[in-house]
Amino acid sequence: MTKSEFRSFIKEHPIYLDGATGSNLLKRGMPVGVCPEKWILENKNTLIALQKEFIEAGSNIVYAPTFSANSVKLTEYGLEREIEAMNMELVAISREAAGGRCLVAADLTMTGEQLSPMGTMDFEDLINIYKEQIGYLVRGGVDLLVVETMMSLQESRAALIAAKESCDLPVMVTMTFESDGRTLYGTDAKTAAIVLQSLGADAVGANCSTGPDKMVDIIRTMAEVTSIPIIAKPNAGLPYLDREGNTVYDMNSEDFAEGMAKLVEAGASILGGCCGTTPEYIDKLRERTSHMNLVKRQRPVKRYLTSERQTVEFGLDDNFIVVGERINPTGKKKLQEQLRAGNMDMVAEFAQEQEACGAGILDVNMGMSGVDEKELMLKAMEEVAGVTSIPLSIDSSHIDVLEAALRRYPGRALINSVSYEKIKFDHLLPIVRKYGAMFILLPLSDAGLPKSLEEKKDIIEKIALRARELGMDKEDIVVDGLVATVGADKRAALETLETIRYCKENGYATICGLSNISFGLPQRGYVNTAFLTMAIKDGLTMAIANPSQELLVCSAFASDLLLNKEEADIRYIELIGGIEAKKKAL
């Protein structure tokens, strides 16, 4: 099945997945504690019977029982040598059950080994583990892939990257959320959906977790922030132990189906059941929802950047965002020394300070001579993620550094930057697209700075056009207003302001550096701040600046307040309160 076939597979009404595999097999004789994949291979008719019942009940897609058939899990059972045969045979069993009447999805999940730095698993190693399993599954003849019951967004990314680099099959990804709406690793549904969609998932959703009744907010949030199909595959309510000590679920098939109808209203279009759901549940689910019309999805109006655990969202009329510029060794001797010694203390300190001062995004630049910039960048990203959940702007003049960072970054980053310089334009833009990042469009070319506003607009539109050809949207672009020095060109500020207005009118977010404008003038803070205030009034989305500059940041927050932006009054009062508390503490 191709990705585009998958898209047209979901039309006006829901489509159906299967119900539980594990809990049904346990009821049908599989002992607790065995390797399920091994048991299935030895009892294939039990699985075939179960899956046929699901298909009978209405499933359009069944999951091949390859859930834990990755090299890490199989090694636990001493089955590592059987991995190829097992995956291919397990797919064959489901294909036999399907008999051409429904699709078969290869099923993947977490390995159980934590990624470093929390665990010892290397990110690239994990990608390779998934690639290996996916290779066998594809050869086994699956129609699509599903990565499910994921609790780690970064491991989901590893599986998704592995899938994209192994085949062109559609990939669905579902994560499992705790009752607080976050995964065990701390990711919320919004962040998960944004990151997975931008990395190329063909459908995203939630499985296991809870009963459908407790999944409404998760599904609605995911539907609001994405445009791909949303999957809901919850449990049959909450588990409890019956008199015989068996785990049973507290929701009957009719209540389940009723709950699922609410999830359709919340935006789900691919429906199934997880633990505790039997073919009867799928039957009732289909009966209850198959004539429901799917929610008309609105294209998200906001832009999203995320870390692994938090999303910053913004529209063209929203509160202004400060991009903290301090994690950058240029001109900082002490930071340079620390970085050369592999010491990340100042990086962590700058991250925390900038967040405390109101930064909404942190720029990370490790450009300096005599170091392995790529290694330093990955290390800095990891360090920052340890102290703050603010999304990052990954800043380098080297494409290889940006590529390595994008691959590793566990959220949705901003890339700083893509220009119309041939090498960047040709090579970097596809990389940005592959990893689903947002990028700063720097309107300069190999000929240098644009000579006129017309040339600037022309470069903007050329890069935007190429991005569109690669499948990106205007919402993936943040145009750098290119601030010149007012001392050298008296119209510098006016021209940047015009660029900002042009971009806003044409649907592009904007960013500016601030210090250029005042070069050579005394008391530059006044000039920078006045410029920022005017730029915010004209629609500037974000600026890269040092958020410890109290005047600058307070003025920006005051500007939002004056422009009647959402909750800007509260934000201003809190910012001032924070600054005053900090001063009192000194």
Add this chain to the structure above:
Amino acid sequence: MTKSEFRSFIKEHPIYLDGATGSNLLKRGMPVGVCPEKWILENKNTLIALQKEFIEAGSNIVYAPTFSANSVKLTEYGLEREIEAMNMELVAISREAAGGRCLVAADLTMTGEQLSPMGTMDFEDLINIYKEQIGYLVRGGVDLLVVETMMSLQESRAALIAAKESCDLPVMVTMTFESDGRTLYGTDAKTAAIVLQSLGADAVGANCSTGPDKMVDIIRTMAEVTSIPIIAKPNAGLPYLDREGNTVYDMNSEDFAEGMAKLVEAGASILGGCCGTTPEYIDKLRERTSHMNLVKRQRPVKRYLTSERQTVEFGLDDNFIVVGERINPTGKKKLQEQLRAGNMDMVAEFAQEQEACGAGILDVNMGMSGVDEKELMLKAMEEVAGVTSIPLSIDSSHIDVLEAALRRYPGRALINSVSYEKIKFDHLLPIVRKYGAMFILLPLSDAGLPKSLEEKKDIIEKIALRARELGMDKEDIVVDGLVATVGADKRAALETLETIRYCKENGYATICGLSNISFGLPQRGYVNTAFLTMAIKDGLTMAIANPSQELLVCSAFASDLLLNKEEADIRYIELIGGIEAKKKAL
């Protein structure tokens, strides 16, 4: 002659005054040291002969020989009792000379007694002295009045007020300038022309002073800042003593006429000669210039406010102006105590400090309980004029205080303010018109603050219409943007900004108070400054503020710089330099 007849008297070509009276009479037998008016009465044929020669040469207007026939001067000769008869007879002599072939202008000049506080003459007494003389002159049958050889702008104002309050005849005013382009009392030609035109002079210009060659800048400046006819009546060059010890002038009639042609090109339309010019000069003058076309006068694009010695000019795209708000006892206990004690030290101090901090206009408000506000206002104005030449905004809620201040103020003031409250609207607006002031239009009515932007615009246009009916222009109006509190109304800033844009588009200058906007918020300076920056970007002309607020003023100057206003970079650098020098000195 009516004012409108006078206006239509000057069409495409110049009209001609006479030449010198005094220097010609001395040559024709008048002894040095006598009372000229007395001598003329006793030798009327000498004058008649002279004036007939002028008329023959081309004069359209001759000056009746009433130059010093005011009660002060006549008293010096013991002739105070003869004043009525003398003025009427002197007019009769010129009327006889004119014989209906040309107009006769009553001639008035300075009394020789200085006004207080420099001298002992009271301003109202001086007005009455002029009124007395004018009364006789009008009864004598003059066609128009000329106030000439004036070295004091304030004494010129006294004469002009006297004329306006005595008759409806046209009034021409010419001042005498030193080689530095200022009168002996320090007024420049631009300021003189602006103040006299706005107070109702029908023509304004320069007489005596120098030869025509040195008068070009004065005439051009006067023509640029006014729309009434410009008078040039210079001397026949520079004086020197000949071998017999007589004062003679160094320019012959041809050179004089050639120089006068340059003055026509510079904008003069009423031409004549002063000391040293004989009928021959007028003849040559007429020959040389009578076919010249008058300069097409452009309506001035700038607005002007002045003190007695200095003009602040501004257009809708010009540098922002800070109106210093500190000379106001509201909430200032120490200032209140001083004012009650008649002590003006703090007023003087505030004036100087605010000028040093960048104020371009000073607001003066003496409103407090238990004082004679009118008397205090006049005293404060005098005090401020003693320490700075910045123009004033006269601020009171009492019409009588405003009227007294306007009558006395020796420049062109800004009046704070005229609202659509019936009493102010009906009574204050004609007073503002009479004294030629600019006024702040406060868009509120007896019903209070406007409920909507539409109502605000409606009030603006109603007041503006009435001002137009009274003969004022859009350039005489500065609309108060009426800043509400953003804490109470989240759209407060946006609505004031919209008002500012509306006013700019419709040709009105604007002013704002700043402190209301941030009421109730912490660190209000940030909010006020961000608002001011946005307002300047949207075209705010001036704001009433405390210029000691470094953040506010530096940001305003930085805003002008960013908006590429004229010389705003130099202004910003000088402001910062001044602030830093002051800090170093502390």
